Amino acid sequence: MKKRSLILLIGAALILAFSATGLWAEEKAAPAAEGGEYHVGCIFAITGKASWLGEPERNTAEMVAKEINDAGGINGKKLVLHIEDDQGDNTQAVNAVNKLIKKDKVCAIIGPSTSGTSMAVVPIAQEAQIPLISCAGAAVIVEPVAERKWIFKVPQKDSDCVRRIYDHMTSKGIKDIGIITTTSGFGGAGRDQLKKIAEEYAIKIVADETYDPTATDMTAQLVKIKNAGAQAVVNWSIEPAQSIVPQNMKQLKMTIPLYQSHGFGNIKYAQAAGDAGEGIIFPAGRLLAVDTVSDDDPQKKVLVSYRDKYEKTYSDKVSTFGGHAYDALWILANALKKVGDDPAKLRDEIEKTEFVGTAGVFKFSPADHCGLDKTAFEMLTVKDGKFVVLKE
Amino acid sequence: MDQPAHILSDILQFIFMGLQRGSIYALAAMGFNMIYNATGIINFAQGEFVVLGGLMMVTLSTALSLSIPVAFVLTTLFVTVVGICMERFTINPVKHPTVLRLIIITIAVSIIIKGAAMCLWGKNSHFMRHFSSSETWEIYGATILPQTIWIIGILLCIVAGYIFFFNYTMTGKCMRACAINRDAARLAGINDRKMVMLSFALSAGIGAIAGIIITPIIQMDYTRGALLGIKGFGAAVLGGLGNSMGAVIAGILIGILEAMAAGYVSSHYMDAIALIILLAVLFVKPSGIFGSAEAMRLKEF
């Protein structure tokens, strides 16, 4: 007994000593923006509830960085990525941004993956004056632009996504809809847009239900939507709920169409939903339907090359989310090439960027930090477990 | 809910939903009781057994594509072994147990199981197909999944097995003897240490089954243990701690109340219902609705 406690104690003492030396050693090793390297921070939800967003983003960022460095880097300097995993958790994202800025002294940040985490870190990037290119969907991340000087985003806006959904509903004669959204950042912002834009289209929201990001059973909410006599359901989330809502609808024998947001752009969500996922309609970037894009489309070349490279490197299906990391890193790399790693110059340069990416043809301006409009979307559906372009 | 036709079918729908959830709480509560009766310990890792069962089942049935019955048996065995290891390596060696120390030990085990589950299965939600078809049946306008029938059926089987085991087998009677008076049981020649181990094994097994049958419906991830555990404890307390039949009824009751709350109040506060019931019972009548206050006073606390 005494011997054991002695061993434990020595262990504890070692931990303390190591911690102290750890603080010291890393202190000295901290990169002081060395001449030969560009330090860029990345924050993705690599694990956790939103891992189907963050994982392809991380993979893509590593793939692009390798490609750049293999080709001799940027202006002869190596591109160093500091990749952090926020687990889709807002507080983790805040800590990660602080770490990237204070410890790793990065010149710009790519990510976070979700709207909630992006909104949480906006004030930090603004205050530290470090350009941040978010990979999340909500338009409020970059609006109003006056308060978002240092913030950009590469995915299509949720407001445009709502417009595409409402366009489609109008063409089908759907007037009364039920909406079901998560209370997380993306869902909350989506709910606001759904309600605001409904007036423009004279669409009536007959049921407005919400659920927690961790919820696993949406039966109760769907019963209310069913009873309200909705002609269609719109679900807005990035969590696994995207696969549970269709299952619950099937369970309740609800046959009305289900629309989802562009957060559905990873085939894994459809796989998790199984049979129930068939027929879901959602707007997404052209990346998921590369083969149907005509050859003279300006995006065709970049879409094909990214898809082929990603699927070859990781033997995994391409998703729109990985595409966002691709766009963000190339936009940043181009800016680095022109003006170097001064954050202020980088910001000014990104604001002038025009770029053909996977999500669409970007045209940033001082008034638009997203640079995409609703034509960047294509309406897709799930058929036989695959994403196909909706033909109607 | 403006049309009266919906009212009945809605209530029925929520009752089905409640039965589904309640069965899981009932099984978790039985697990709590099993260990409590044998040792007087509340096992804070009970919820983790449920998670472990669900995750292992997903792996065996999906990744290794074993048939459901084979995967079911293997998963239950696996978690039972985990339960036995827990008792052998963490509870048995403690020579001078105090309540505080035992609580913290079971908490430590729950952290370890949770951490291991996170490392092994990752932080994603895991999904698997239903046992049989996922086509629902319609009853008076409400719909019920075949999986719900499976859940209720398995719960009933376990309850029947439980009654048989504790009333008609020697080992079961020995365990009951230990629960009533450990010293007297030992004097009568019962190996009480072995009974404690057996109680952990059975409780882990029951937890695993709860996890297995619910996973097709709710998707499983490593974080669910704590909440499942505390709701199961709520059911155990409501039914009178140590009274397993009370626990089953209480578990179903909590499940139905939760479903009703989700349907008629707010689904956001659904999870709080079981906890509020737990606190209310603890504050007002800690012996539970089916337990006697007399017996309560005699228990070690």
Add this chain to the structure above:
Amino acid sequence: MKQKDYIGIAALTTLIIIVPYLVTNDYYLGVLIFTALNCLACIGLCLLMGYAGQISIGHGAFIAIGAYASAILTTKLGWSPWAAMGFGVVTVIFVAFFVGIPTLRLKGHYLAMATLGFASIVHIVSVAAVGFTGGPSGIMNIPRLSIFGFQLNSDVKFFYFSWAIVIAGLYLAVNLIYSRVGRGLKAIHGSQDAASSLGVNITVYKIKIFVLSAIYASISGSLYAHYVLYIDPGPFDVMHSVLLVTMVAVGGIHNIWGALTGAILLSLLPEFLSFLSDYLQGFGIRYKTDYDTLVYGAILLLIMLFLPEGLFDGLYRSIKAVFNLKNRLMKGRSQGAV
């Protein structure tokens, strides 16, 4: 207060003054600030667990109430951070009082489960009450603290401030332990029946100490909100309450210095592990931050199995053991020579 406590506080103060000269990176100072916040909560929890013998797996809830009071009042109603912090403390006093009265009647496992249930309810409400707490999106743009117009706008300033509060809290707690209240508490811990027969009003003592420990947690939460400037329900979940219990138990339940040691060690552990992972990578072993939870659990289990009184007490005993061993060896050798 005893002499060794004075020495301890003096040593800690000296250490705190020196640290920012050694650790100049803001990130690591941030880690030490989080350490201070954990220490504060653990001192309170140790008073409850070690001296009143009551377990609480619900202190994360009091931290959350403090943090949300500060965040909501300063951002939505424009209160001054100090007023908001005070309001947080008052709220926590009320909540702890009303939760404490029925809860502290319970013992052992029931008490643990009741506090755990309470913590879960607070967490569920913080997620669900979107209009009030911001729900999962949380609350942004929380103002910084300032003292007499002197803004705590750098990590060094906040470091000194947070540790000053820890030392003040420690001083208070140590004084309490040696007061009449402290002796009463010790008596409760020993035997409730004996204590009450000697005229110690158990219920009043227990509730007082529960409220006091909740105040420590509340202040820690308010400071958290004003340091990170952003809060969401994430960090205040049940796991955080469990982590606080772990810190106190690892350091030593029955000794306030032990709790402090535990809080410091476990707060620094993730940094140490990430440092170790760089080191291990050289040998081809990949350590992931995912393993952290596992390491916490293993440490807690080992301590509970082999050193139930915690590291601090174990240190004392093993020093004694070493001396005994040495004496025995010496004796053995001299006997052998003869």
